[in-house]
Amino acid sequence: MEIPSKLLEEVVEHFASLPGIGRKTALRLALNLLQKDEGSLERFGESLKSLKSRINYCTVCHNISETEMCSICSNSKRDKSTICVVEDLRDVIAIESTQQYFGTYHVLGGCISPIDGIGPDQLTISQLEKRVASGGIKEIILALTSTMEGDTTSFYLYKKLDSDELQITSLARGVPIGNELEFTDEITLGRSLLQRVPYKNNFSNNT
Amino acid sequence: MEIPSKLLEEVVEHFASLPGIGRKTALRLALNLLQKDEGSLERFGESLKSLKSRINYCTVCHNISETEMCSICSNSKRDKSTICVVEDLRDVIAIESTQQYFGTYHVLGGCISPIDGIGPDQLTISQLEKRVASGGIKEIILALTSTMEGDTTSFYLYKKLDSDELQITSLARGVPIGNELEFTDEITLGRSLLQRVPYKNNFSNNT
Missing domain, CATH: 3.40.1360.10 (Dna Topoisomerase Vi A Subunit; Chain: A, domain 2)
Structure with a gap:
């Protein structure tokens, strides 16, 4: 059975075009939006419409930033x-x-x-x-x-x-801290053997 | 670290208010939207804004419908x-x-x-x-x-x-077809025992 509304179908398609969201989840999200009050939907729609044109990037590092230079690039301690x-x-x-x-x-x-x-x-x-x-x-x-x-x-x-x-x-690539060896993939485990480090390095952050 | 843009934060919050979407996924979705072309974002925003006010319901069964009476309610064969x-x-x-x-x-x-x-x-x-x-x-x-x-x-x-x-x-509540008994929860399994059906009923759709 098709979705019996073109507008709803449109919203579902937009959601489903996002990564990790299939059509079923998209329909669930769209129906949930119908339960919200109109003001909240209005704000959601408006912020999406202006998202791309109103967002700014740091001129140095190109991270998203409200200011011309982001807080990291303008921090003299970095x-x-x-x-x-x-x-x-x-x-x-x-x-x-x-x-x-x-x-x-x-x-x-x-x-x-x-x-x-x-x-x-x-x-x-x-x-x-x-x-x-x-x-x-x-x-x-x-x-x-x-x-x-x-x-x-x-x-x-x-x-x-x-x-x-x-x-x-x-x-550095290697076995994540807390992971068991048997569940680590062979490429990671192999590389962590080849690039093994002196044991005492683990006691310090700056080796 | 906070999201360094109020507008992006707004979009993330709207996404995170939907069921099954946490803040991390919401940020992933919002950043993905930034990769899309502006026209597509415009259409997404517009359809969200008008979603609630423009959607219609069947006057009989209250399902979402473009027409006054949905295709099921107006079907004489039903x-x-x-x-x-x-x-x-x-x-x-x-x-x-x-x-x-x-x-x-x-x-x-x-x-x-x-x-x-x-x-x-x-x-x-x-x-x-x-x-x-x-x-x-x-x-x-x-x-x-x-x-x-x-x-x-x-x-x-x-x-x-x-x-x-x-x-x-x-x-009817019971063990889903294809499910193994050991993985069926005890309430479902218990009820399916209490409400057991004659074996021959399984051969027909209309019992």
């Missing part, structure tokens, strides 16, 4: 010589929550993915090159997910940026 | 003497997809839930009573989920509608 390259805002939030990183970021806005039509030009890669070329950068930390797209992007950036003055590092 | 009482459109779609039901529906719009401030007056219960009072109804099938709210609503309807002329039935 180490400006280290740039951590991430995909989007969520990664910045995740790394900030560790309270172990005091450098700055560069938000790419995605990963190179030819299948989705995303090439280097759709990302903020040229802006990163400019930041590096302007000098004062000592280390680039590539903190992209290790999927096909993430690894491709990391390798592309490495090829573009590699020079004697610049240290290019990537996140 | 058995008008049987009404299946359901919570919302999703249940109608689920029952229609079985191709085993040829009566009509009555969509309550929810279940009685004092904790959410939903009493009988917020549902289409009085309209159901009117349909029954207008005559010609032989059977009411209560097809609500067997949660606390669903059971309360079923019992309330039973007390309201019970009469000698009207047969009130509910869906």
Whole structure:
């Protein structure tokens, strides 16, 4: 049976176009919206309509920001010589929550993915090159997910940026803390054996 | 770290107010929307804004419908003497997809839930009573989920509608087809023992 309303069908299709939401969930969400008061729906719709045109990005790191320069880039206590390259805002939030990183970021806005039509030009890669070329950068930390797209992007950036003055590092890969060995995939476990570290390093945060 | 944009925060909060969507998923959805083209966001926002005011309901069964009377209520081949009482459109779609039901529906719009401030007056219960009072109804099938709210609503309807002329039935409860006994909860398994059926009934759809 089809959804007996074109408008509802439209809302369902919009929800279903979001990642991780199928048609059944989309219908559940749309019907839930019908229970809400009209004012709340009005505000939801209005904020969606203006989302893309009204959102601003930091001119330095390209993270979402209300101000021209975000709170991290304008913080004089942050180490400006280290740039951590991430995909989007969520990664910045995740790394900030560790309270172990005091450098700055560069938000790419995605990963190179030819299948989705995303090439280097759709990302903020040229802006990163400019930041590096302007000098004062000592280390680039590539903190992209290790999927096909993430690894491709990391390798592309490495090829573009590699020079004697610049240290290019990537996140340590290994068995997550608390995970049991038997449930760790063989690639991760294999790499954590190859890249094993002196035991006493575990006692310190700065090794 | 907070979300560094009020507008994005607003969109995240709207998404997070939907059932089954937490703040992390909401942020993922909102960031995904930023990748879409502006026209698509415009249409999504517009359809949400007009959703509640522009949606129409069937005057008979109160299901969502573009026309005054929905396609089921206006279908002369459907058995008008049987009404299946359901919570919302999703249940109608689920029952229609079985191709085993040829009566009509009555969509309550929810279940009685004092904790959410939903009493009988917020549902289409009085309209159901009117349909029954207008005559010609032989059977009411209560097809609500067997949660606390669903059971309360079923019992309330039973007390309201019970009469000698009207047969009130509910869906059969039992072990789902294909399920293993060891994984079936004890209440369902217990009831399926108490309400066991003659084995030969399984060979026919109309017993």
